[in-house]
Amino acid sequence: MSEAGKRLSQLGLSAIGGRDPNITGISVDSRTVKPGHMFAALPGSAIHGGEFIQYALRMDAGAILTDAAGAALAANELRGWDGALVVAEDPRQALAGAAALWFGRQPERIVAVTGTSGKTSVANFTRQIWQSLGLKAISLGTMGVQGDYEAKLAHTTPEPVTLHRILAAAAEAGVTNVAMEASSHGLDQRRLDGVRIMAGAFTNFSQDHLDYHAGFDEYFAAKALLFNHILDSGDGAVINVDSERGRQMADIARERDEVLTTIGSGDDCDFRILGQRYDATGQELRFSYRGATQMVRLNLIGGFQAENVLAAAGLAIASGCDASEVLATLPHLETVRGRMQLVAQRDNGAVAFVDYAHKPGAVIAALQSLRPHVMGRIIVVLGAGGDRDKGKRPLMGQAARDFADVVFVTDDNPRTEDPASIRAEVMAGAGKDAVEIGDRAEAILRGVDALQPGDALLIAGKGHETGQIVGSDVFPFDDAEQASVAVAALDGKI
Ligand SMILES: CC(=O)N[C@H]1[C@@H](OP(=O)(O)OP(=O)(O)OC[C@H]2O[C@@H](n3ccc(=O)[nH]c3=O)[C@H](O)[C@@H]2O)O[C@H](CO)[C@@H](O)[C@@H]1O[C@H](C)C(=O)N[C@@H](C)C(=O)N[C@H](CCC(=O)O)C(=O)O
Ligand SMILES: Nc1ncnc2c1ncn2[C@@H]1O[C@H](COP(=O)(O)OP(=O)(O)OP(=O)(O)O)[C@@H](O)[C@H]1O
Ligand SMILES: N[C@H](CCC[C@H](N)C(=O)O)C(=O)O
């Protein structure tokens, strides 16, 4: 953050009583407050940040941004305090605006993608397209910041201070184009409100995060914020309209006079998927763009990748790139790490894939879309994460039972939950033929061992992750590496 600091008024905020101190930094956590900082005391899901105002004051905070409830919680400490108190109706939104003004710079062209599945893939493909066209670009989300500026992230959509620090640093490094993931938590918590987004994409909608959102409608409403709150008239909206929720989102974009690009199978779609032909290493995609038929080779496994690729193409075009140049880059797209990624092959030709499917819709999509690439059986290894939406566990098990031939149920990231009870919930949907093996490395070994010529193994749930979270410990663990080790051991290479 800038050494000199900024006046509160330069951050678009006004304090009760008109005080306008020089702010030396912004903190969303009392434990990171330094003298002169503005502490944003936000209403949390576990506790109100107002409880921590007393600690921020002890650290010599120069300003407090909170809501009426937060100010009431610290009424005693704030009485007689000579700093600046800002009480906002929506302090998360005020924080988003202040963080944007604090850091000042953002790359010129920023696009965002939301939807239950496909955000990381679409953001990554969009970045790859821009880079192929010679533009300096990054993708920002679950896999961190990748491309012409790199950084690690703890969240898919970081809180505004981290987000704007990164956007400013990327702009400083010459990055002009950003494709970012807009998670439902991020949208709901207004983390993106200060970002100048010129186009948005919506992929699809199915169950996830019902531990956080009150229900499907609330979850959808959070995603819709990208189109009815962040984007505005004249901005681009790239929407997959093959589902009812997609058509609902397109209506929202139309009402806001956004420039709509539709993707789907209907004959009125801007990008219309006409056919796909699959083989062991990828697929041929036949589609039309605004009426003109195109044929393209994609070195990507899984039918749904075509939807992700076209969404990325739509975003690149909405960001101002020439459509024919964009379409010419598509055969060069590379698999996103941990997304239907081929990770090992046995001597008998059978293959193993790692995929990040960790919700029922994604498990169904991954297994169904693998089928036409595979002549033999599909074997799946999967589990479910602890401290996350419990309702999805039997549904993930059920999806495995319905769409795979052999099912191994194992641990994902148990976090603070009892791993055996999580497995039992997955097993409840997976049925009596599923084999339960707690140890993930052993489950992968058994899955690889079961591979006969023409079979494929899908290791689902952890994708690109390189650790397994048990309790509060993180143990090194990489599905791709485990699959290679298992193949080497079983085929007598080690
Ligand atoms: C459920 C959720 O999204 N929580 C986020 C939310 O925290 P919260 O409202 O639950 O916080 P809380 O624990 O109740 O505390 C309230 C406030 O007190 C503050 N505090 C707390 C303790 C303290 O000593 N001092 C202090 O100031 C906290 O910083 C917080 O602002 O606001 C915090 C500050 O912005 C976030 O760090 C926190 O993300 C947590 C860590 C998290 O795990 N979020 C995940 C679920 C998330 O956001 N995931 C999405 C989606 C991933 C996907 O695509 O699947 C993502 O974008 O990553
Ligand atoms: N368009 C799609 N339709 C259905 N399933 C998909 C689609 N794209 C990806 N998936 C599945 O979802 C998994 C996660 O994909 P991706 O990481 O791109 O999505 P995401 O929305 O970023 O997920 P997360 O919210 O977990 O970060 C993939 O590994 C695949 O199984
Ligand atoms: N962003 C997702 C990642 C889940 C990945 C899966 N491996 C798990 O641990 O549940 C979440 O935090 O819900």
Ligand SMILES: [Mg+2]
């Ligand atoms: Mg993601």
